[in-house]
Amino acid sequence: GEDVEQSLFLSVREGDSSVINCTYTDSSSTYLYWYKQEPGAGLQLLTYIFSNMDMKQDQRLTVLLNKKDKHLSLRIADTQTGDSAIYFCAESPISTGGFKTIFGAGTRLFVKA
Amino acid sequence: DVKVTQSSRYLVKRTGEKVFLECVQDMDHENMFWYRQDPGLGLRLIYFSYDVKMKEKGDIPEGYSVSREKKERFSLILESASTNQTSMYLCASRSSGGADTQYFGPGTRLTVL
Numbered sequence: 074g075e076d077v078e079q080s081l082f083l084s085v086r087e088g089d090s091s092v093i094n095c096t097y098t099d100s101s102s103t104y105l106y107w108y109k110q111e112p113g114a115g116l117q118l119l120t121y122i123f124s125n126m127d128m129k130q131d132q133r134l135t136v137l138l139n140k141k142d143k144h145l146s147l148r149i150a151d152t153q154t155g156d157s158a159i160y161f162c163a164e165s166p167i168s169t170g171g172f173k174t175i176f177g178a179g180t181r182l183f184v185k186a
Numbered sequence: 187d188v189k190v191t192q193s194s195r196y197l198v199k200r201t202g203e204k205v206f207l208e209c210v211q212d213m214d215h216e217n218m219f220w221y222r223q224d225p226g227l228g229l230r231l232i233y234f235s236y237d238v239k240m241k242e243k244g245d246i247p248e249g250y251s252v253s254r255e256k257k258e259r260f261s262l263i264l265e266s267a268s269t270n271q272t273s274m275y276l277c278a279s280r281s282s283g284g285a286d287t288q289y290f291g292p293g294t295r296l297t298v299l
Binding site: 077081103104106108113114115116117118121123161165172173174176177178179 | 190217219221226227228229231234236242244276278285286288289290291292293
């Protein structure tokens with residue numbers, strides 16, 4: 074079945090780069106997503122990548138997609154304390170009719186000042 | 187600006203009570219979703235709706251029902267609340283087509299005593 078896995082915790086120092094990794098099982102997804110959840114809030118789309126792309130860059134964010142290994146990563150350059158949040162990797166497999174988005178358990182990013 | 191609102195941020199109910207969680211979106215989206223979020227488990231889909239009066243079971247529908255009488259409103263109903271339904275409930279909406287981005291409400295933290 075569909076599954077998205079990611080590590081639960083990551084701790085970095087302010088100013089360093091953060092890399093959050095994710096693996097997924099269904100290769101039929103057209104898009105793969107990164108969502109961010111700040112404390113007490115719902116999820117907010119951070120960025121997404123089309124499945125025929127290898128990389129997408131958006132200011133401090135870089136998404137890398139390795140379709141062969143079904144591996145997605147999110148790199149945050151110059152990490153700030155405001156980046157402390159839970160980051161969810163997600164995919165919408167075509168095999169589910171495109172209605173279902175499968176989310177990972179979320180990686181809690183701690184940024185130390 | 188896109189907006190998904192949920193009727194309550196925090197709710198405390200007793201075992202056996204009927205609970206209504208309301209979600210409203212102002213984006214004219216066809217698709218709406220209810221998830222529950224539990225630590226270490228990520229988001230699990232309870233129900234979704236792809237049109238007015240249409241509903242589909244998600245991965246964990248047991249103990250829940252939904253109602254979608256109007257396009258902008260999607261309600262989650264706990265017919266008889268139980269302590270294992272204590273959780274964070276997130277509503278989301280999504281348009282059809284494009285990158286299938288989901289827009290989330292702020293969540294309702296439900297405690298069942």
